[in-house]
Amino acid sequence: MEGWPKQQSGRMRGRRVSAAKRLAMLEAARREFSVSGYLNANMDAVAASASVSKRTLYNHFPSKEVLFRAIIVRVAEEISRVATLRYRNDAPLREQLEQYAIQSIRLMRDARYLQLFRTVLAEHVRNPALVEPALATYWKAEYGFADWVRAAVADRRLFVRDAVRAGHIFGSLMRGAIIWPSILGRSSFKSDRLNAPINEAIDMFLAYYSVPERAKPQRNRARPAS
Amino acid sequence: MEGWPKQQSGRMRGRRVSAAKRLAMLEAARREFSVSGYLNANMDAVAASASVSKRTLYNHFPSKEVLFRAIIVRVAEEISRVATLRYRNDAPLREQLEQYAIQSIRLMRDARYLQLFRTVLAEHVRNPALVEPALATYWKAEYGFADWVRAAVADRRLFVRDAVRAGHIFGSLMRGAIIWPSILGRSSFKSDRLNAPINEAIDMFLAYYSVPERAKPQRNRARPAS
DNA sequence: TAATTATTGCACTTTCGAGTGCAGTTTCAG
DNA sequence: CTGAAACTGCACTCGAAAGTGCAATAATTA
Numbered sequence: 106m107e108g109w110p111k112q113q114s115g116r117m118r119g120r121r122v123s124a125a126k127r128l129a130m131l132e133a134a135r136r137e138f139s140v141s142g143y144l145n146a147n148m149d150a151v152a153a154s155a156s157v158s159k160r161t162l163y164n165h166f167p168s169k170e171v172l173f174r175a176i177i178v179r180v181a182e183e184i185s186r187v188a189t190l191r192y193r194n195d196a197p198l199r200e201q202l203e204q205y206a207i208q209s210i211r212l213m214r215d216a217r218y219l220q221l222f223r224t225v226l227a228e229h230v231r232n233p234a235l236v237e238p239a240l241a242t243y244w245k246a247e248y249g250f251a252d253w254v255r256a257a258v259a260d261r262r263l264f265v266r267d268a269v270r271a272g273h274i275f276g277s278l279m280r281g282a283i284i285w286p287s288i289l290g291r292s293s294f295k296s297d298r299l300n301a302p303i304n305e306a307i308d309m310f311l312a313y314y315s316v317p318e319r320a321k322p323q324r325n326r327a328r329p330a331s
Numbered sequence: 332m333e334g335w336p337k338q339q340s341g342r343m344r345g346r347r348v349s350a351a352k353r354l355a356m357l358e359a360a361r362r363e364f365s366v367s368g369y370l371n372a373n374m375d376a377v378a379a380s381a382s383v384s385k386r387t388l389y390n391h392f393p394s395k396e397v398l399f400r401a402i403i404v405r406v407a408e409e410i411s412r413v414a415t416l417r418y419r420n421d422a423p424l425r426e427q428l429e430q431y432a433i434q435s436i437r438l439m440r441d442a443r444y445l446q447l448f449r450t451v452l453a454e455h456v457r458n459p460a461l462v463e464p465a466l467a468t469y470w471k472a473e474y475g476f477a478d479w480v481r482a483a484v485a486d487r488r489l490f491v492r493d494a495v496r497a498g499h500i501f502g503s504l505m506r507g508a509i510i511w512p513s514i515l516g517r518s519s520f521k522s523d524r525l526n527a528p529i530n531e532a533i534d535m536f537l538a539y540y541s542v543p544e545r546a547k548p549q550r551n552r553a554r555p556a557s
Numbered sequence: 558t559a560a561t562t563a564t565t566g567c568a569c570t571t572t573c574g575a576g577t578g579c580a581g582t583t584t585c586a587g
Numbered sequence: 588c589t590g591a592a593a594c595t596g597c598a599c600t601c602g603a604a605a606g607t608g609c610a611a612t613a614a615t616t617a
Contacts, residue, residue: 123563142457144370148605158565227456230449231368233516270528273507274535281503290459302496309500313535321538349593374575384595
């Protein structure tokens, strides 16, 4: 609850305007952070873009840091609502993974998010503490993959030793094919549809884990018998 | 050749000192950029740390940008010398991939590099133009994977439709298991040895591509017959 | 209407760091 | 030894942006 005016306590009066302006400020900040990054974002510009005095901005958010964190939390929530992998026993596994990939692509095609991701990533690398909350959500998604795998294993549709590990691998494949290329600007998706590289990654993943352990063609296994 | 003193032309005199100091400045800048990131790096600090006057620093490198680029180029060269995947027909494929993974891990365990990677990544996201040269090398490595795959295919040890695509997938797996976790600070390697997740990723990769196309267990193939 | 709280405008302080100008000193090749 | 080129020290300019103080004003609700 940081970043709320101190006057909040006691009877609340004159709060209608406040709520609307607060939203405007959050939206404006989001735009500003998106296009400028964290360090170059300008608090005067945020205030102006929200049609609010700078002083008001500082009444709501005591510092740039607090404002940034507020943005991050909001966006992280939005995303986790959209891009999740949920297990369904009534649909082909491939379809479920494809669905997830499509959702991710859609997210990356939305400049509104993409730019903000870049900002957050840059800041996370520069100053991890600043960005904690966003990343918490992010890693949760990773363990969402593990849950999905576990469910599929329980259904005897996959054969996996370590669900978390398999989840990481799926995550690597999706990030490598969708997220990083978008963020690092190597490629942009023309549509929401899957392309051949992504299909191939999903193929590989399913092929490997659709086969019982001892049938997998591996050499040189050096791992605890777990 | 940017960032060299203008006085260079004509007969060269008094250059012995110059070369040594130049090196000292590069080393100092590297340290400074590593620990502080690009924006927070302080040119006064660089000069001090190189035991050189600020004016001399600016005589060699007309701006912070130029200095940063110079560092990037040097480091990119060092890295591409160390972490490459070279095809050998006299060794198991698995061993070759493992070698590469081990080299990558070694790189990530070297704080000297790791910190600089973080800085470069942050800047690339913030300001891609600044970092071009480093990334050029980076993507070259990616196509190095494709070359390796092609060679293995020519040797009939792998069965791959599109070598570049397979190379990307291998890259995704390695980055997902080694590079990103290190850079984003989720895990650090205790030793240079491979761990189970990396082994499993390599297993998966080899398993999938060791089998002729039509034998692969895939559903729902939707791709050009290429 | 009266009391309360939010909002505004604007000038102000502070901090910080990149890059410059210049006069004097050092170094080294020839 | 000599003179060109490289180096030094230091004060300086310039700009930018975060955050503050305050007195005046507007909006809200009882």
